[in-house]
Amino acid sequence: MGEATPQRAADDSDLSERGGELAREREAAAGLWPIRRSLTAAAIAVVLGLATLITAALAALGFPQVQHADSLPLAQLLDVLKVILGTVAGVGALFALVTAYRRQRLAEAAHILAEATHTHTRQVDAAQQAHQERLARNAEHDTAERRITELYNAAAEQLGSPQAVVRLTALYTLERLANSNTGHQQTIVNIISSYLRMPYTPPAAPDPAAQHRQELHVRLTAQRILRAHLTRNAATRWTSIALDLSDATLTGFDLRDCALDSADFTGATFLGVARFDRATFAETISFADTTFRDSAVFVHATFSGMASFTHASFGGGAVFGRVVFQGSAFFENATFTGDAAFGDARFCGSAVCTGATFRAGAAFTRARFDGSAVFGRAVFSGSAHFDRARFNAAAFFDDATFSGGAFFGDTTFGDDAVFSNAEFAVSPSLDGARVADRSRRLLLPTGWQVQAAQDTGGRLVKDDR
Template sequence: MDLFPRSPRPFTQPPELRPPRSMWWWALPAALLIGAAAWGTAAWLLQDLGKLPPGEQISARIEAFRTALAAAAGMGAAVTLLLAVRRQRHQELTAAHTAHDAAERRVTELYTKAVEQLGNEQAPVRLGGLHALERLAQDAPALRQTVVDVICAYLRMPYTPPADGTPPAEPASTSASARRDPHEERQVRLTAQRILAEHMRYHRPASHRWWQSRPADPSFRHWPDMHLDLVGATLIDFNIGSGSVGSAWFDDATFIGAAVFNQVTFIRDAGFGKAHFTDDASFYKATFTRRAFFGKATFSGEAAFSRATFHGPAGFENAAFAGTSSFSRVTFTNAALFAGATGLERAELDRVRLAPVADALPRVWPLAWHVEETADGWQTLQLASGPEDGQLSKDGGPGSDRDDTQGGP
């Protein structure tokens, strides 16, 4: 059973509950309306009274007044009914606000308790806190970014992974953080990463004809447009493949083990400045909608950017590639800066696509790369054939994006 009842718009704020007004705002108009009904009915019935014989005028007058009183009584009943409807509506709004406030208090209590569990020195308690936060965010969309922020903050806490083969040891310190066994803490952190990865993952719903039943949404657990702040975090075998992220900041982060960002869409900025990838890093078919910054990042293993698309500026200034690197079929549609990047002399550059850009947008490539024109007006990158090829840039210097036969800017 779900933590809270599911509805199309859970935790929707109920309509505003206005304070009741003074009785005069409805009593006086109601009295005037009743009087007008009685007077109008009587005047209408008595307008031809003079045409009747004198003997029938008295009885006609009595019947007219009787009918006028009945009309006034009917109007009074209508006013009473409207007041009853208003009272019922006010009671329903009061009940909705009471239920909403109770749900909000319950959510706050559960959130507070789950966060307290994350600070517990026992690993099972911390795991329970993570799963409680996940369940809470799944049922309360308004809290999803808050829960993501809490999980990211937990991953940003200082952590030293245990050396391989090191058995769990009881630390001598009595502080809560020092009493945490590093092997157990590793499992807690892996669980936190899996929660983020699962809810960042997005699969487009399958198309269907109008007469076919709508298939189940494969991304009903996706949390859209989330902001990930993992600056300085220590991440282990991090994998958010096929994800969709609002913005992501991994500056100064340390990736232990393989880091997988395959087919991830970064809706806003993505920052990996000074990040350290201790093993392979894969950005296969990743889409960077806005700025992508890898300045001073260190890639110790293979760096794969094959089929990635950079719609915004791409910055790889002073990045260090110690292993093999692949930029095959990468598309750059904006500025690209590789000034000072090292280790790209043997990078794979098969079918790289460079969109035509204005001269104001800089493009600086490594020394070993040069630009070639293609038949469709775009450009591509190739490894330089000799040491005479200079650094490529948009400033009109040696080996710039412009044709070498052209003059200065």
């Protein structure tokens, strides 16, 4: 609505400039009068010049004196007539030439002025028409913006209604607004997200209260609207969206196949299975301090920026199979109550699991760590599988606790491998494990040593000493 004011100022400035141009052209046309004055002066100068020329001619003849006589000789009279007629003819021809030149210059100047005036008039008319059209567009834009603002305000008021049907109407109104106004999609997502972040106590399983069931229905509708327009194959897709659902309580949350710029779920609580299969996050995403009461599924998800699961709690299974972390991934002090499955996951940046607790099985089979893998002080209560994993950077398992089996069969350590002070309830299995460089810092579990292989590499074998 406020965008039209600078444009109108620019239009007024443009018209003022065009008016100034017309004034300058008229001033230039006023230069015709100096031309006329100069031509008149030139004519006078020519006459004076001819007079001077005649005087010079007479002087050359010795200023012949006319005899006072009753009559002039015929020869002398003819000479005088010749001089007079020649002079008159020369002066007449000169005046004719000067007059013709003067008329030509005045006609050319008048033509130039007429053309300039006509051209400028057309330009001014076109500018005025364009200005009027812009004013009409601005007025239309202002009207549309006012209408959108009115709908925003109405929807915000309706979302606070105690009646569920009114809140549903508000959500569908916001959805229609976002579909028809691309520039307002992020704002509408923010409004819907704000509603989901409002305090909410989920109903108990056998709760018969209608109001609890109705509020749950409204919240599920809000979640479905978000997913419907964030999926990559949506009929009307909302793009370049940043989602803020921090501290929200979400039930059966589903972002499968969705694409987001960034997302903040810090402190959120997920009830039911949370689905993020094949979701892509272009920027930072935070699940710090998040609680997953049930399973969380991230199969084939892609995190292009940093991903934080610091202090997250997974009450059910945590499935990160074939996930790609292009930035650093933080699972510091995270708790996995159910199985944690990271099979075939790829960590392009650092994977920081310092102090993480795996109360059931932990599977990193065939996982690839291109950055540092930090499992210092991690607790593995169940079996820990790192079979065929590849650590291309340093791997730290210092002070980690393995209460179940620890399997590192056919694992490759491309850099430091540090197991200092790690505790194993059962002797770990490193059969077929390899190191790429024997000169790196290799602090292996008790009972294992490096056997030299080709080049700088080596194989891990049991120490029979």
